[in-house]
Amino acid sequence: QVQLVESGGGLVQAGGSLRLSCAVSGSIISLNTMAWYRQAPGKQREWVARITSSRNTVYTDSVKGRFTISRDNAENTVYLQMNSLKPEDTAAYYCNRWGVNKDPWGQGTQVTVSS
Numbered sequence: 001q002v003q004l005v006e007s008g009g010g011l012v013q014a015g016g017s018l019r020l021s022c023a024v025s026g027s028i029i030s031l032n033t034m035a036w037y038r039q040a041p042g043k044q045r046e047w048v049a050r051i052t053s054s055r056n057t058v059y060t061d062s063v064k065g066r067f068t069i070s071r072d073n074a075e076n077t078v079y080l081q082m083n084s085l086k087p088e089d090t091a092a093y094y095c096n097r098w099g100v101n102k103d104p105w106g107q108g109t110q111v112t113v114s115s
Contacts, residue, residue, distance in 0.1 A: 002026040002103040004095055009109030012085055020080040020109055022095030030073040033098040036080045038091035039108075049080065050098045062088070085113045 008020040020036070035050035049059045049069040057069050068081040078095050092108040 004106035006109040009111045011112045017083045022078040024076045034078045035098040037094045040091040087113045087115045089113050
């Protein structure tokens with residue numbers, strides 16, 4: 001059974017930074033495109049960033065230049081460095097595989113950005 005465990009969220013002022021981690025067990029991530037998603041209250045979950053097995057990265061427009069996704073295949077972990085945070089980044093953040101074949105969602109990690 002694959003488990004995704006997100007951590008690193010918290011309360012931060014606008015302009016601040018956070019680094020999220022996603023530890024994956026039960027599956028080897030090295031061959032998969034991995035992604036971060038987020039869900040704000042009352043909104044649908046949306047994709048934020050993804051990274052391929054060859055470490056090519058793609059970002060949704062609203063986070064370009066501020067967020068950086070990375071991966072450590074040896075540690076089976078995916079990261080999301082978030083800089084210049086804005087109140088509109090407030091959401092629960094999740095990681096998972098990119099594409100239709102997703103693993104069971106983890107509990108997520110809450111990011112709250114105060115203005």
